[in-house]
Amino acid sequence: MAYQPYQASMLALGQAPSIIRETFEYGNRRAKEIGRENVFDFSLGNPSVPAPDSVHDTMRRLMDETDSVMLHGYTSAVGAEPVRTAVAEDINKRFGTGISASDIYMTCGAAASLTVTLHAILCPGDTCMTFAPFFPEYRVFVEAANAKLTVVPADLESFQMNLTALEALITPETKAIIVNTPNNPTGVVFTEENLRKFCDILRRKEAEYGHPIYLIADEPYRELVYDDSTVVPYLPNLYDDTFVCYSYSKSLSLPGERIGYIVVSPKMAQNREVYAAVCGAGRALGFVCAPSMAQRVIADNLGKTADLSVYRRNRDLLYNALTEYGYRCIYPDGAFYLWVQALEPDANAFCLKARDYELLLVPSDSFGCEGFVRIAYCVTTEMIERSLPAFKKLAESYQ
Amino acid sequence: MAYQPYQASMLALGQAPSIIRETFEYGNRRAKEIGRENVFDFSLGNPSVPAPDSVHDTMRRLMDETDSVMLHGYTSAVGAEPVRTAVAEDINKRFGTGISASDIYMTCGAAASLTVTLHAILCPGDTCMTFAPFFPEYRVFVEAANAKLTVVPADLESFQMNLTALEALITPETKAIIVNTPNNPTGVVFTEENLRKFCDILRRKEAEYGHPIYLIADEPYRELVYDDSTVVPYLPNLYDDTFVCYSYSKSLSLPGERIGYIVVSPKMAQNREVYAAVCGAGRALGFVCAPSMAQRVIADNLGKTADLSVYRRNRDLLYNALTEYGYRCIYPDGAFYLWVQALEPDANAFCLKARDYELLLVPSDSFGCEGFVRIAYCVTTEMIERSLPAFKKLAESYQ
Numbered sequence: 001m002a003y004q005p006y007q008a009s010m011l012a013l014g015q016a017p018s019i020i021r022e023t024f025e026y027g028n029r030r031a032k033e034i035g036r037e038n039v040f041d042f043s044l045g046n047p048s049v050p051a052p053d054s055v056h057d058t059m060r061r062l063m064d065e066t067d068s069v070m071l072h073g074y075t076s077a078v079g080a081e082p083v084r085t086a087v088a089e090d091i092n093k094r095f096g097t098g099i100s101a102s103d104i105y106m107t108c109g110a111a112a113s114l115t116v117t118l119h120a121i122l123c124p125g126d127t128c129m130t131f132a133p134f135f136p137e138y139r140v141f142v143e144a145a146n147a148k149l150t151v152v153p154a155d156l157e158s159f160q161m162n163l164t165a166l167e168a169l170i171t172p173e174t175k176a177i178i179v180n181t182p183n184n185p186t187g188v189v190f191t192e193e194n195l196r197k198f199c200d201i202l203r204r205k206e207a208e209y210g211h212p213i214y215l216i217a218d219e220p221y222r223e224l225v226y227d228d229s230t231v232v233p234y235l236p237n238l239y240d241d242t243f244v245c246y247s248y249s250k251s252l253s254l255p256g257e258r259i260g261y262i263v264v265s266p267k268m269a270q271n272r273e274v275y276a277a278v279c280g281a282g283r284a285l286g287f288v289c290a291p292s293m294a295q296r297v298i299a300d301n302l303g304k305t306a307d308l309s310v311y312r313r314n315r316d317l318l319y320n321a322l323t324e325y326g327y328r329c330i331y332p333d334g335a336f337y338l339w340v341q342a343l344e345p346d347a348n349a350f351c352l353k354a355r356d357y358e359l360l361l362v363p364s365d366s367f368g369c370e371g372f373v374r375i376a377y378c379v380t381t382e383m384i385e386r387s388l389p390a391f392k393k394l395a396e397s398y399q
Numbered sequence: 400m401a402y403q404p405y406q407a408s409m410l411a412l413g414q415a416p417s418i419i420r421e422t423f424e425y426g427n428r429r430a431k432e433i434g435r436e437n438v439f440d441f442s443l444g445n446p447s448v449p450a451p452d453s454v455h456d457t458m459r460r461l462m463d464e465t466d467s468v469m470l471h472g473y474t475s476a477v478g479a480e481p482v483r484t485a486v487a488e489d490i491n492k493r494f495g496t497g498i499s500a501s502d503i504y505m506t507c508g509a510a511a512s513l514t515v516t517l518h519a520i521l522c523p524g525d526t527c528m529t530f531a532p533f534f535p536e537y538r539v540f541v542e543a544a545n546a547k548l549t550v551v552p553a554d555l556e557s558f559q560m561n562l563t564a565l566e567a568l569i570t571p572e573t574k575a576i577i578v579n580t581p582n583n584p585t586g587v588v589f590t591e592e593n594l595r596k597f598c599d600i601l602r603r604k605e606a607e608y609g610h611p612i613y614l615i616a617d618e619p620y621r622e623l624v625y626d627d628s629t630v631v632p633y634l635p636n637l638y639d640d641t642f643v644c645y646s647y648s649k650s651l652s653l654p655g656e657r658i659g660y661i662v663v664s665p666k667m668a669q670n671r672e673v674y675a676a677v678c679g680a681g682r683a684l685g686f687v688c689a690p691s692m693a694q695r696v697i698a699d700n701l702g703k704t705a706d707l708s709v710y711r712r713n714r715d716l717l718y719n720a721l722t723e724y725g726y727r728c729i730y731p732d733g734a735f736y737l738w739v740q741a742l743e744p745d746a747n748a749f750c751l752k753a754r755d756y757e758l759l760l761v762p763s764d765s766f767g768c769e770g771f772v773r774i775a776y777c778v779t780t781e782m783i784e785r786s787l788p789a790f791k792k793l794a795e796s797y798q
Contacts, residue, residue: 003610005669006676010519013679050467059462068449072653108507108657108686115685120409137682144683211402254471256691258507258657270404277405280412283536284543286514287507291690292655 013140019366020044023351027360034358040387041360041379045184045336047253048378049306055252058300062293071296075289078279079106079261083299087261090302095234103266105278106290108258110220110247112282115141117216117243117262118176119281120274122147126175128216131161133339133367135184135218147175154369159186159330159339160194163201170205176214177202181232182221185367185374186339187315187332189225192233199239206241212269215242220260223251223305225334226312232334240267248298250336253306259294311336314377314384321388325395336378339364342371343398353397357390412539418765419443422750426759433757439786440759440778444583444736446652447777448705454651457699461692470695474688477678478505478660482698486660489701494633502665504677505689507657509619509646511681514540516615516642516661517575518680519673521546525574527615530560532738532766534583534617546574553768558585558729558738559593562600569604575613576601580631581620584766584773585738586714586731588624591632598638605640611668614641619659622650622704624733625711631733639666647697649735652705658693710735713776713783720787724794735777738763741770742797752796756789 020043027041062071078084084101091099107113114137122128122145130138132154142149150169155162161179179198181190190198202213217235225232236242247260264275289295318338322329328341340361342350347363351373354361364372377384419442426440461470477483483500490498506512513536521527521544529537531553541548549568554561560578578597580589589597601612616634624631635641646659663674717737721728727740739760741749746762750772753760763771776783 004522005611006520006673007518007522007680010676010679010683011672013682014675014677015679046468046472048468051471055471056462056467059458063455063458068455069445069447069652072450072454072655073445074654108690111685111687113685115683119406120413121405123403123406140683141685212404253468255473256471256688258687258690273410274405276413277409278413280409280414281406283412284409284514284539285684286510286512286540288510288657289655291507291657291693294690 009143020362023360023362026355030358037386039358039360040383040390042375042377043360043362044378045376046378047250047255047306048380049253049308049310051253052301052304052306054301054304055254055297058297059293062296066296072292075106075292075295077282077287077289079104079290080292080295083295086299086302091263095237097234097236099236099263099266103264103271103275105262105264105275105282106295107260107262107282108287108290109249109255109260110218110245111137111141112258112285112287113245113247113260113262114138114178114216114218115144115285116278116281116287117245118142118145118147119285120277121214122175125173127171127173128176128178129166129170129174130178130180131166133159133185133364133369133372134178135180136366136368138178150174151368159183159188160190161198163194163197166198167201170201172209174205174213176216178216178218179235180218182224182334184221184335185337185362185364186330187335187337188330188339189230189232189333192231195233195235195238202239202241212241215239217242217244219244220247220250221335222246224308224311224336226315227333230333236263236265236267240265241269251305252298252301254294257291257294259290259298310381311378313381314379317381317384318375318377322391325392327391327395336376338375338377340373340375342373343395345371347371347373354394357394359387359390359394408542419761422759422761425754429757436785438757438759439782439789441774441776442759442761443777444775445777446649446654446705447779448652448707448709450652451700451703451705453700453703454653454696457696458692461695465695471691474505474691474694476681476686476688478503478689479691479694482694485698485701490662494636496633496635498635498662498665502663502670502674504661504663504674504681505694506659506661506681507686507689508648508654508659509617509644510536510540511657511686512644512646512659512661513537513577513615513617514543514684515677515680515686516644517541517544517546518684519676520613521574524572526570526572527575527577528565528569528573529577529579530565532558532584532763532768532771533577534579535765535767537577549573550767558582558587559589560597562593562596565597566600569600571608573604573612575615577615577617578634579617581623581733583620583734584736584761584763585729586734586736587729587738588629588631588732591630594632594634594637601638601640611640614638616641616643618643619646619649620734621645623707623710623735625714626732629732635662635664635666639664640668650704651697651700653693656690656693658689658697709780710777712780713778716780716783717774717776721790724791726790726794735775737774737776739772739774741772742794744770746770746772753793756793758786758789758793
């Protein structure tokens with residue numbers, strides 16, 4: 001092979017076109033042409049509500065009361081001990097688990113939670129699975145850990161996990177499976193029944209293959225559920241070999257501050273060795289420690305959230321209107337995405353057509369599933385209201 | 400090979416004993432036994448002076464004046480554009496360079512700057528070099544990028560870069576060389592003459608091998624120099640194929656906040672491709688963006704530093720006293736480390752002996768060099784004053 005002045009796979013990643021980014025940038029150009037108020041950009045999954053006031057209250061208090069060298073100094077690589085203790089207690093209180101501070105590893109957000117976990121467990125030759133549709137960075141993270149991603153096709157009716165397809169595709173090389181509920185991009189919450197059946201399959205396959213199959217619960221949207229009847233089961237209670245990858249990006253509206261954690265379930269086989277491998281992976285990837293002030297901020301704001309009622313209002317408004325206009329919408333129990341069947345087989349063509357009505361939607365292809373679009377409703381309610389006639393006209397244009 | 404429930408290399412890293420951490424923990428146990436004031440812990444390279452007041456002023460102002468969704472939201476993966484513009488202007492003003500915002504990639508601190516850079520350029524089969532003594536994480540970071548670290552032996556007289564040894568060890572597989580000045584662990588600043596000769600060798604070898612050899616300037620200690628006559632040349636001005644890996648941990652005393660940057664020199668061959676590979680590597684490793692408020696904080700505090708005069712006072716006090724007691728000390732132009740020849744050939748044995756006098760020093764072996772100790776003088780001046788009789792007695796015990 002010719003000498004490469006750079007890592008070809010990293011160059012490819014750095015240059016890879018992103019339909020989400022491209023759509024967002026199109027929206028910015030279009031806003032300059034016709035005015036921001038006339039463009040309905042539903043492309044980005046960024047929290048649109050402010051952090052709760054208590055976050056800034058904590059920051060001010062920390063600055064007033066804490067020695068600067070302590071406040072802004074390195075914490076232990078795994079996170080400050082009082083922070084991990086508080087996080088573990090909060091989890092135990094909410095989910096009846098028996099997690100301790102030594103099962104928690106504080107991270108620089110959800111992406112870091114995933115890359116550190118994957119690097120800790122995946123060996124060359126291993127496969128990691130996930131269910132379509134899925135957050136496209138899963139493929140990037142798994143391949144960076146020198147392993148292979150296998151995608152289980154979607155259940156196009158319910159968008160629950162397709163367990164029949166899972167059983168057909170799982171192999172002895174399967175080391176881990178990433179589960180994302182509430183789900184990006186569909187907004188679906190996997191039911192307890194679906195999850196229990198899934199865990200039964202994993203246990204059966206663990207026994208058959210004679211090695212652990214890790215469940216990686218990617219849960220940044222855990223708190224974003226809108227109906228009192230919706231339950232998001234805590235996976236360490238259903239399956240022993242579970243990691244929880246969490247981030248406060250969505251619950252506290254702090255996505256830029258890069259703060260989250262990994263739970264290595266204490267019920268996991270070889271829990272101490274696996275936790276040590278997590279520490280080694282964090283070190284190898286260059287994380288050192290999660291941002292120190294942000295660690296203390298979240299520890300002081302456990303159980304709090306940004307005002308998530310806006311998302312619920314947006315969901316109801318959008319779901320009801322689009323359903324009325326004749327769109328097939330998957331009912332979103334959580335997250336801030338509405339998953340809608342495109343009005344023609346090619347979701348990309350449908351999204352281009354939608355641009356004629358200044359509607360910026362993301363086609364489903366990049367999520368590993370054809371024929372749908374993702375509508376991110378983490379926007380102002382007022383923009384949704386103004387966009388409804390455009391959605392109506394778009395539907396009419398297909399009649 | 401037997402099935403591994405974790406990545407063996409990550410487990411090994413996570414379980415690896417660290418002489419620095421072990422020494423620090425010994426110090427904590429000993430402090431409980433005999434009182435903190437009787438233990439002289441020089442093991443940790445953590446800033447001991449507070450961040451400048453302007454840092455908290457900026458944080459308060461940002462909270463008062465900036466919309467929360469903007470302040471704590473995702474920035475572009477490469478960093479907020481106004482931040483990168485300000486950083487580039489600051490560099491250009493100080494060093495006469497022609498760097499633009501599009502050559503800057505904001506990172507989660509120095510370790511991230513290094514891992515992202517190394518993953519961007521290193522391919523399997525490549526070698527990365529560095530000069531002993533060196534920061535031990537270099538080996539971890541290079542090996543995590545699937546490449547090999549070659550260590551150039553130290554010049555035990557001057558502790559400048561040993562260029563004769565470099566020429567003997569460089570090969571066509573050499574893709575990059577990490578240079579750390581002011582140096583951890585020696586405190587030495589490489590002279591302009593040493594650096595110019597080094598760059599001449601690199602240019603000659605680039606021509607001979609027909610491919611770039613990247614200089615990675617690891618510069619977290621750049622601002623920590625204490626004599627007016629000490630100049631730390633800016634490496635992009637001496638050599639085109641240069642990356643600068645920077646962190647604000649030391650200059651602003653914010654090590655826990657994880658904020659730094661990479662400069663991809665605009666003079667570098669294929670600058671745009673290499674910069675894109677940096678973006679790809681940051682994405683693959685899970686960095687998403689550098690912490691958003693910290694980005695804005697450093698942009699508002701460019702050119703400022705914590706009160707570094709304490710380190711200068713400490714250096715003078717310790718260097719003069721230890722030299723007087725008969726120790727051979729390498730004169731530290733910068734950083735906050737004093738590099739001292741052990742009083743017996745085995746530096747580990749010497750450090751154990753020093754513990755008899757409650758002096759906690761780090762033996763040089765872990766830095767790839769035998770027979771020396773590192774004394775981190777980022778401590779209170781008062782502790783150094785109290786420790787001097789112990790250093791005197793330790794020296795006398797060898798007479």
